[in-house]
Amino acid sequence: MNFPKYIKIVEVGLRDGLQNEDIIISTKDKLCLVELLIKSGVSNIELTSFVNPKIIPQLSDAELLLEEVPWDKDIAYSALVPNIKGFERAQQTKLREITVFVSASESHNKANVNCSIDESLKKIEEICLIAKNKKIKLRGEIAVSFGCPFEGTISSKNLLDMVRRLYGMGCNEIALGDTIGVANPKQVYDIFNLIGEKIPGLIMAAHLHDTNRRALANVLAAMFAGVEIFDSAIGGLGGCPFAPGATGNISTENLVLMLNKMGISTGIEIKQLINCVGLVEKLLKKRIDLIPELQKLKNN
Amino acid sequence: MNFPKYIKIVEVGLRDGLQNEDIIISTKDKLCLVELLIKSGVSNIELTSFVNPKIIPQLSDAELLLEEVPWDKDIAYSALVPNIKGFERAQQTKLREITVFVSASESHNKANVNCSIDESLKKIEEICLIAKNKKIKLRGEIAVSFGCPFEGTISSKNLLDMVRRLYGMGCNEIALGDTIGVANPKQVYDIFNLIGEKIPGLIMAAHLHDTNRRALANVLAAMFAGVEIFDSAIGGLGGCPFAPGATGNISTENLVLMLNKMGISTGIEIKQLINCVGLVEKLLKKRIDLIPELQKLKNN
Numbered sequence: 325m326n327f328p329k330y331i332k333i334v335e336v337g338l339r340d341g342l343q344n345e346d347i348i349i350s351t352k353d354k355l356c357l358v359e360l361l362i363k364s365g366v367s368n369i370e371l372t373s374f375v376n377p378k379i380i381p382q383l384s385d386a387e388l389l390l391e392e393v394p395w396d397k398d399i400a401y402s403a404l405v406p407n408i409k410g411f412e413r414a415q416q417t418k419l420r421e422i423t424v425f426v427s428a429s430e431s432h433n434k435a436n437v438n439c440s441i442d443e444s445l446k447k448i449e450e451i452c453l454i455a456k457n458k459k460i461k462l463r464g465e466i467a468v469s470f471g472c473p474f475e476g477t478i479s480s481k482n483l484l485d486m487v488r489r490l491y492g493m494g495c496n497e498i499a500l501g502d503t504i505g506v507a508n509p510k511q512v513y514d515i516f517n518l519i520g521e522k523i524p525g526l527i528m529a530a531h532l533h534d535t536n537r538r539a540l541a542n543v544l545a546a547m548f549a550g551v552e553i554f555d556s557a558i559g560g561l562g563g564c565p566f567a568p569g570a571t572g573n574i575s576t577e578n579l580v581l582m583l584n585k586m587g588i589s590t591g592i593e594i595k596q597l598i599n600c601v602g603l604v605e606k607l608l609k610k611r612i613d614l615i616p617e618l619q620k621l622k623n624n
Numbered sequence: 625m626n627f628p629k630y631i632k633i634v635e636v637g638l639r640d641g642l643q644n645e646d647i648i649i650s651t652k653d654k655l656c657l658v659e660l661l662i663k664s665g666v667s668n669i670e671l672t673s674f675v676n677p678k679i680i681p682q683l684s685d686a687e688l689l690l691e692e693v694p695w696d697k698d699i700a701y702s703a704l705v706p707n708i709k710g711f712e713r714a715q716q717t718k719l720r721e722i723t724v725f726v727s728a729s730e731s732h733n734k735a736n737v738n739c740s741i742d743e744s745l746k747k748i749e750e751i752c753l754i755a756k757n758k759k760i761k762l763r764g765e766i767a768v769s770f771g772c773p774f775e776g777t778i779s780s781k782n783l784l785d786m787v788r789r790l791y792g793m794g795c796n797e798i799a800l801g802d803t804i805g806v807a808n809p810k811q812v813y814d815i816f817n818l819i820g821e822k823i824p825g826l827i828m829a830a831h832l833h834d835t836n837r838r839a840l841a842n843v844l845a846a847m848f849a850g851v852e853i854f855d856s857a858i859g860g861l862g863g864c865p866f867a868p869g870a871t872g873n874i875s876t877e878n879l880v881l882m883l884n885k886m887g888i889s890t891g892i893e894i895k896q897l898i899n900c901v902g903l904v905e906k907l908l909k910k911r912i913d914l915i916p917e918l919q920k921l922k923n924n
Binding site for chain 2: 325327505506508509510511513517535536537538540541543544545548549578581582585586587588615616617
């Protein structure tokens, strides 16, 4: 059994994490967190979403944040683009990578972006066409890929078709999201294995939530199926405002610690990462429990 | 990737769980729990330990408990035997399976049973000789196999030698214990894979703790290396009184749920198991948090 030597971690706490928090974090404080994350070795950050500021006020500073973050050739920022309007906003910034998204179920897509999957894919196609011309990197994300809070099971065939369509539009990297944390390792292995076989050129990523404490087991299963990119959120923040029961992304600190222990490099320094958790606690005025191994590292 | 069709679960909550609890549970209440576990489909129960009652008063009713539990050909009970004296006590009961144990590190063995590993193995050999003659089934358990709270890393070579010695004494089944929950999936895979290759006749088992939330990932890794027997404790009870920082066994309910979802049979009915957690809460007067999926099942 061969484990990968390197895993790319995409920090999504500033977007998927903060969008679920009631306390509005100032751009200045977000910048402090970004800087501390970069100091820890985090080099891929999903920073924000160009969503309607009235719907998610927490992310209303998207443009300002993108203007102020430290731009460096070694740091890759991305942001979610929910529609054409959001894409127009994104184009006014320095952003070179955007994430388009759709849900694997009709009901979740409707709740999330108020249209059908097919309508979403048509809008995404428009965005992709322009993005490709402008050499903006495209990432696709499919929410509720492993189970929907409204519809339950997702058919692998439909999911594979959706991946194929997004890939055809120019999304060379696609993340399957376990938005409500219901995936199991066999399911994760099977679907990534199928997609890897059918679409060998695709770069696969996994966006896992730890709602039911299987996220690390699912990471392992995804790695066995060839996934080498994982989304995670500092402090295990997160959820989805339009998916009942969705809590916590897999926490970056637990993921990095496990990979470290397995001898898999991430470029991230675990002790610095614990400082980031401390900052998040301070900003959100809430306690984030560390696992005993990390607590011990913090105390030393 | 092939997953096993069936996983044998050994419920250790009554021993490894209760031995860490301050509230002394009456034999009558333990019997209620045993009966409820059996009703859930649990068929392998590590019931108690023939340890000095002064050291662990919680388990002082070993003989009485073994007398009173429902004996049925489909239910296998076992108990820990720490020394010759304990073995003499065990022989006075109906028990047909005993577990002998040693630690993978000298310091933990000293803290646990106050002698060196070699002295432990000599005592175990004596016990095994008599047990084999009396056709009592032998299980070996090696504590702190994946890391010791005093010594840190455990050498694979020493661990393999220890397994080989126990196997040679007649322990056809051997469980490696992650007593303080520090194992990582690569380590788990590598050591079981090595043992499986070197001692093909051995029945391997894993006794994992969820201290650092990697237990389910470690289960997956162990399964990939051929392990089909897992210890777990209802409600995630447990720890080790002589291992600082050791908390919670992998919880039976989370393990069974994950395996169910993966299509792997355990013979255990998850809704009934939730009732067992409820009983444990009542007996120990403490709250046990269920993961959201189990909480939902409980509410329905």
